[in-house]
Amino acid sequence: MKGMTGGGELTIRSETCDAQLLISVSDTGVGFAPEQAEQIFNAFFTTKDNGTGMGLPISRSIIESHGGRLSATCAPGRGATFQFTLPATVAHHV
Numbered sequence: 797m798k799g800m801t802g803g804g805e806l807t808i809r810s811e812t813c814d815a816q817l818l819i820s821v822s823d824t825g826v827g828f829a830p831e832q833a834e835q836i837f838n839a840f841f842t843t844k845d846n847g848t849g850m851g852l853p854i855s856r857s858i859i860e861s862h863g864g865r866l867s868a869t870c871a872p873g874r875g876a877t878f879q880f881t882l883p884a885t886v887a888h889h890v
Contacts (some may be wrong), residue, residue: 816864817884822877827870836868855880 809820828836828843835841837856840848849889864882 806859812884815884818881819878819881822875824875827872827874827876828868829872830870833868833870834835837866 805824807820807822808824809818811818832841832843836843837852838849839853840849852866852868859880859882861867862882864880866878866880868876868878870876
């Protein structure tokens with residue numbers, strides 16, 4: 797949301813669904829172009845002037861190594877939502 801005039805809003809949600817934990821992070825920033833929805837997960841691709849293009853690929857790799865998925869959707873000019881899932885397990889205490 798950097799560079800936005802006025803205030804922005806960041807929303808974080810969590811829920812369980814089909815033995816998965818779903819975490820969603822949404823903002824009201826500038827978003828990104830719809831055709832970039834998969835490109836942003838490619839190493840060295842960045843939408844920022846000073847970005848390295850490594851944060852999202854590393855995040856996706858970590859989440860996938862734990863059996864999860866990371867995805868992004870956008871509404872250009874109205875923000876973006878990043879979601880990731882991880883397997884939900886219940887510990888049994890004796």
